[in-house]
Amino acid sequence: MLITKTYHDVPTKLDPNGRPIRIFVIAPNVPGYPNAKFPGVVCFSEIYQVTGPVERFAGQIASQGYVVACPSTYHEFEGPEPIPYDVEGTDRGNKYKIEKELAAYDEDATLAIDLLCSLKNCNGRIAATGMCLGGHLAFRAAFDRRVLASVCFFATDIHSATLGKGKNDDSLIRVNRGDLTDKGELVMIFGKQDTHVPREGRDLIRKTLEDANVTTSFLEVQAQHAFIRDESSKGRWDAALTRSLFGYMMEVFDRTVGRDLGERVDDGSRIEHVC
Secondary structure, eight states: OEEEEEEEOOOOOOOOOOEEEEEEEEEOOOOOOOTTOEEEEEEEEOOTTHHHHHHHHHHHHHHOOOEEEETTTTTSOOSSOOOSSHHHHHHHHHHHHHTTTTHHHHHHHHHHHHHHHTTTEEEEEEEEEETHHHHHHHHHHHTSTTTEEEEEESSSSSSTTTTTTTOOOHHHHHHHHHTOOOOSEEEEEEEEOOOSSOOOHHHHHHHHHTTTTTTTEEEEEEETTTTTTOOOOOTOOOOHHHHHHHHHHHHHHHHHHHSOSSSSOOOOOOOOOOO
């Protein structure tokens, strides 16, 4: 499908400077069908805001028939422009990551979901995805009951509970509390050579999700951190693996939000053990 790109500056309550958050929207464009409606996806970025790789990733989702909202995460600190992938930009993004209030991250997610649900070309069926910092934000977006599926690429800081000001987030605490149980479907994707989330951290995330009976698929692949970033990846981009996992993500989205199956009904049946 053809796609279009625009943005909305949305007022926030928690920005201490009173500045709005800019949310970029990339949407399908089907000529001759002005009333077409599509599911929505919130696409959360890395610490560099909405860069070229993030926009291209979101554009690929949109071209499959989804309205994609990309929030500019660091609106409290600077404008919506991408932060460079250089040393200074990396230091700046990591600095902002632990200066921003955890509640402000959650407000951004809520505002992005609210925006999608308000658009005339969105049918209100919402999924989320993101990479690095954005993977963690997509994970937290799943606490919102409106989010029916979240696909999280190499999500950082979940295992260490160090997201936000004070470096003391409650993501796994909320999972233990049951805040993801009986909600949407969650997919966690990690590279086994990811130095940002070591094996012990991945094991902790997996065990916590499974112990809480969260509907989860947990994928560990032969890759490093940032392996889906097609620009300035520092030698880590794996195009073939990215293509494969993009297809996996779209299967999840097509199955969970791409069609309306109605409310799930548990008829008490159990899977038969057969060969």
